[in-house]
Amino acid sequence: MSLGRILSILLFVGILVGCAQRDTLRIGGKDFGENQILSEMIAALAEAEGIPVTRRIGLGPTRMNLEALKRGDIDLYAEYNGTGLVMLGQPALTDGDAAQERVEALYKPLGLVWGPRFGFGNTYGLLMRADTAAALGVTRVSDLVERAGDLSIGIESDFQSRPLDGFGPLTSRYGMSFALIRAVELEQRAQLYDLLLDGSLEVIEGFTTDGQIADYGLVLLEDDLGFFRAYEAAPFARADALERFPALSGVFASLAGRIDDALMQELNRRVDIDGYPPRAVARAALVEMGLLADAGTVDANEPLVLAASDIAAGGRDVNAALRAVRAAFPGRPVQLVETASPLGLIAEGRARLALAGAEEFFALDASGAPAPSGVFEAVGVVGDAVLHILALDPGVTDIRQADMVATAAEGSGSAAAADTLMRGFGLDAPVAHLGAETPEGLAAAILASGADAAVLMAPLGNPVVERLVAAGNARLLPLHGWEDGPNLVRYPYLRQMRIAARTYQGQGQPVETLASQLVLAGTGPVERDAIGDQGPGTVTLAQSLPLAADTVQSINAALPNRIDVDPSLPQAPVLAPQMPDAPAPMNPAPGVSLLSVLLLLMLLWMLWLYGRPERR
Template sequence: MKRKLLTFLALPFLLLACDDATPDLRIGAKNFSESRILAEMILALAEEQGVPSSGIVDYPTTPTIMAAIKEGSVDIYPEYNGTGLVMLGQNPMSDGAQATARVKELYGPLGLTWLDGFGFANNYGLAMRSDRAAQLRVQRISDLVPAAESLGIAVEDDFTVRPLDGLDPMTQRYGMRFGAVDVVPLDDREVVYDKLLKGEVDIAEVYTTDGQIAEYGLVLLEDDLSFFPIYDAMPIARAEALSRYPGLGPAIAALAGKITPELMQSLNGRVDLEGRSPRAVARDALARLDLIDAGAVQTQDPLVIAAEPSFADGALVLRAVQKAFTGRDVQYGSTNDPLVMVASGDARLALVGAEAFYDLSNPAPQRIAGYEAVAAVGQSVLHLIGRREAVSSLQEIETLAVGGDGSSSARIATLVIEGLGLSARAIPVEGAAAEALAAVSDGRADAALVMTFEGDPVVEAAMADRSKRLFPLDGWSEGANLVRFPFLREARIAANTYTGQLTSVETLRTQLVLAGPAPEQGDAVGDQGPAAVAVELQPISGSTVALLNALIPGNLAVDPALPLAASLAPKLPQPPAALNPSPGTSILSLILVGFFVWLGWLLIRPKYR
């Protein structure tokens, strides 16, 4: 009895001893890729030192995670010195060293320590599609002011609640008000890029280390009023957590200055664009920096989209393919003849004009077997641009600059010269549309044939000095051109699309599509057995084709002149069921009828005693 009493009396002290046991390290992160990657690095470095951790907890906004570390729910998380200032109501600073010294001074009395920076700054910024920025002649944020009320901007919800460096303070500083503000959750912030690329908004609020900026060729507007402060990335930790685990501070210090802006942009891209996990990307980076003992992340060969240098809509297509092939590194491969890269297995998809599906060497072009259109992307419009003082009509053009051999403009130029009976000689010029137009400017060619979208800033730049003009393709519908070349459709460039173009211009267009391998006709097994069938030359699966079409905006139908992927073929209505059943069904029906007649007779037959 005495032993039980002593045990009972000792129980509170035992429980108290359990409470004094060292708790696990609590790591926080904000709900976006960069913060998660850095938090995973902190976790990996802590584990290398044997520091027990309860894992990483995501927080939806900056105020919530800042409150969590102040009250002790979080021990350490990656933050930015500029954010630290504005969260305490301090004026932003553009000098990183001064900002760091100030946050250390302000947060020290709160029991919080700012450790050495990771090595990069991630500032807020505003980005636009290059074509839209060129159309509006926007290079700086101040350039948005005159048209702001007619423009839309996509921002994350965290940006709308920041007291000194958020949406409202920014618009007040620049003296503008946007016509529409599209707010998306912080943990789904890649949607701002979807909206920007699809044209649903004109501007997107971005982070300057986002991988999408370079990947999609976006224009980062100059912060000409220096509104946004510097945001050097660095860990912030509770001082008592650093004391509790003496090895934690030195372990994280080994990462100080190791992450360059370019490296962080690359790491963000692997998560946001390739669909890899922040944990795998973080540990792979640490292993490559020799900071942890771990193998690199296994990677697949990149998925290549073959395309001509001059083709537009690249960002939209890239975004759609990245989402349809989650986890793959999707890249563009530049070539004059994209379908050749698909045939060789060097590319999985090709971004081509409709004419690429035809052999143009014969008077009547024939379809090339082995390829199918999997998604319509847009229209590629023929622009025939010449020097005003050199030629006044199509018939006077002697030299015509086109793309390299096999390119869309080179192939179509051959058809235009033949179809209109011109005497012009095509001159191949390697590179994009700008190079062909330069040949006109410097006198190497009388005119240039460029296949691009209507309103292309490159064409506008060439037309801006009014020394060039657009030539109409009058007379194309005469003769058999429409029948011989069904993939070339008549079109019209609207008046005032370009500087000095006062009237509409008759021209041609061809549909721009994503193409992939078509199912093989006949025996798919080669003379070396089933293993001889190349996996990369198999058609794109029906589910992936459907997803690509859902992700590419516009809901365009593929031109009927092109071979269509099976999953896109129209569903024909099913014929009604035959009124006359099969003989077997008829016999069974007769047996059943006879059976019911017999049952009825049993019910009404006279009873005999």
């Protein structure tokens, strides 16, 4: 075959490939969940209109997608009008309508068009944990200016490199400099939330529609200087793509104004937190909006329920437990349920796991001795539950002086701690068990109860305790005399600890008290008598199967602190200390002994042969 014919064939094949690419809609997208969801929505609706689609979703950051669109490597992707302005060196605008009009005019000469907006805006923002923000008195970005020199901040690489609305311009506008800056790649931005929640960072940059904000109770700082402008999402396409696929205009129109901030945050939560694929989430959302007939393959697993104390909700330990459980059950939605009795929900079969204090594992018998309150086992240590004894009457200086004690609802760790104190000291003061839906409500109920002391078992910085102390209606009392009797031995899961000075407002001195481990707990094996096919015997019947060993190990690997479970608590077998193998028996088997004797005799015979005198 001649060289000319070969070149002709190659040219013909190239033309065919080029035509094939022109006959398919190439959809790009950035490498984070929200943008991929939007691109998948467009792709699904385009396919429903009979348009062949090639997905390049997750292509990369803003610059990569924009350059690919200009070159014709992709036909469209979802973009934000504020970003579109910044990428042309224009200042972003606070008015979304003005921003949309401006980008449409600027990009039209480039052969690029903006579709109608989806209906939500997603701007950048600075986020903090609620307890950290409260401790530092920070609600606005300007409040960080004097404190930034002592704080660390986490950002993603795309925000770091943006020339007009990125990290450098932000710190210049506010006049602040952070002690430590940690940057991650855009596709790994979920790590910033992990670093924030485990205390490695005090501040992070995030998107205002991130599902983690509501899920973990984070504080979005007010942008009081108006640095972050309008960033409203819309389809961004090549004009020739709309000419090649006229039905694409109808796809854009069907999504116009259909996605508000709340819906986008929920869709983000399903991808970024629950672990569902963006394509499945996008298709399910389109079905719910009535834009698509078939949801395709969407994982319909029931959520795994994690029960936690209602007075500890939103705290650091609850968030750590949530993240560990989600890491151990990837792709499975995890639902947090707040309740007075977390272990009670497991016993009722309404929760798979619970965050509970060690005191909740036991009930006191008639003699005051602790006995297991159910069949539970600890599967990981999250933190500490601390005994807070609060004087509501100025004349009370010791819990033993109280005529009436208030605590949380029956079945709670606080109720168990109050009962233990009463029995341990031999007190007969009445105990009022109070319930409320919010920390504010419980604090108000305690103050209105008429009690002269209160007992709460909760992590340090608990909002109920903070409200009681900050209002000047209560003060922390030290625990005296607990170690004088057998209490430390009788209740080994309650150990002595000290609340450091200035942990709470107006607390000038350290306060002696007790604490217990705050653990993730699941169902343990249940032993019951039963009749089997081999006659009477004891078999193990599980109300809810204990967690598998590898799941327990995954939970512990995801927890911020690797601490052994208190030996007084029942724990998953994989966490129990492993005993060394027993030494080999001194007396071997009879066959081995006989062989050893024969070998010894043979050795002696050979020595005799070697040493005997020669015969002449």
